Amino acid sequence: MTDTRVSRTFQGKVARVTGAGSGMGRAAAVAFAREGASVVLAGRRRAELDAVAVEVESAGGRALAVPTDVAKAEEVERLVRTTLERFDRLDAAFNNAGVEGVFAPIHDSKVEDFDSTFAINVRGIIDTPMLRRLSTEESRRPFIAHVPARRLGSPEEVADVVLWLCSDGARFVTGQNILVDGGYAIAGHRPWA
Numbered sequence: 001m002t003d004t005r006v007s008r009t010f011q012g013k014v015a016r017v018t019g020a021g022s023g024m025g026r027a028a029a030v031a032f033a034r035e036g037a038s039v040v041l042a043g044r045r046r047a048e049l050d051a052v053a054v055e056v057e058s059a060g061g062r063a064l065a066v067p068t069d070v071a072k073a074e075e076v077e078r079l080v081r082t083t084l085e086r087f088d089r090l091d092a093a094f095n096n097a098g099v100e101g102v103f104a105p106i107h108d109s110k111v112e113d114f115d116s117t118f119a120i121n122v123r124g125i126i127d128t129p130m131l132r133r134l135s136t137e138e139s140r141r142p143f144i145a146h147v148p149a150r151r152l153g154s155p156e157e158v159a160d161v162v163l164w165l166c167s168d169g170a171r172f173v174t175g176q177n178i179l180v181d182g183g184y185a186i187a188g189h190r191p192w193a
Ligand SMILES: NC(=O)c1ccc[n+]([C@@H]2O[C@H](COP(=O)([O-])OP(=O)(O)OC[C@H]3O[C@@H](n4cnc5c(N)ncnc54)[C@H](OP(=O)(O)O)[C@@H]3O)[C@@H](O)[C@H]2O)c1
Pocket: 018, 019, 020, 021, 022, 023, 024, 025, 042, 043, 044, 045, 046, 048, 068, 069, 070, 071, 096, 097, 098, 099, 100, 120, 121, 124, 125, 126, 127, 128, 129, 130, 131
């Protein structure tokens, strides 16, 4: 089937995606490539990045896999340097790498768990490997019941928003917190209440 969404919005541009080896990062990397971008793929596991690089190239983009731990400043600096050496520009950055840490209310979290999660994440429920590590089908059910859309989001639905935010179409949009959650936040569900 032909993908009717192809418009080559990012032709000649360079996008960097952290956490590109799986989940939303992988979906965004492939979506950037489909729109013509060269994509720099960052994450800690080389094999995962290499597999996504193959997908990026088959979607029509150029790929550069750079194993990187975003919690280490020197590795992030190397990532930027390597990107500029290879492509001489950087147009869009999807700083998506993250870990689930220990899933608990803040008052039950250990300082060391909080610090290590914060060092990586600095920052809906989407059906990714992370969500599957954190939950079972049964434990997800009460969350999904509170999503007005009555389903999990897909990584591709997040990628669509990421691409728009990185495109010229969003050139006058700054500092917004855009929820891609099927209405979960407005429904006001508090899992620990
Ligand atoms: N899924 C959800 O419902 C949900 C909800 C809220 C927020 N998020 C956030 O969305 C982002 C993407 O998550 P996802 O659901 O797509 O999960 P995922 O499939 O587990 O992807 C997370 C990616 O981040 C990479 N990563 C983790 N630590 C890293 C580090 N120190 N340096 C570089 N890369 C690192 C991982 O690769 P390596 O292990 O190879 O490094 C992995 O590819 C995360 O920031 C997550 O916290 C997800």
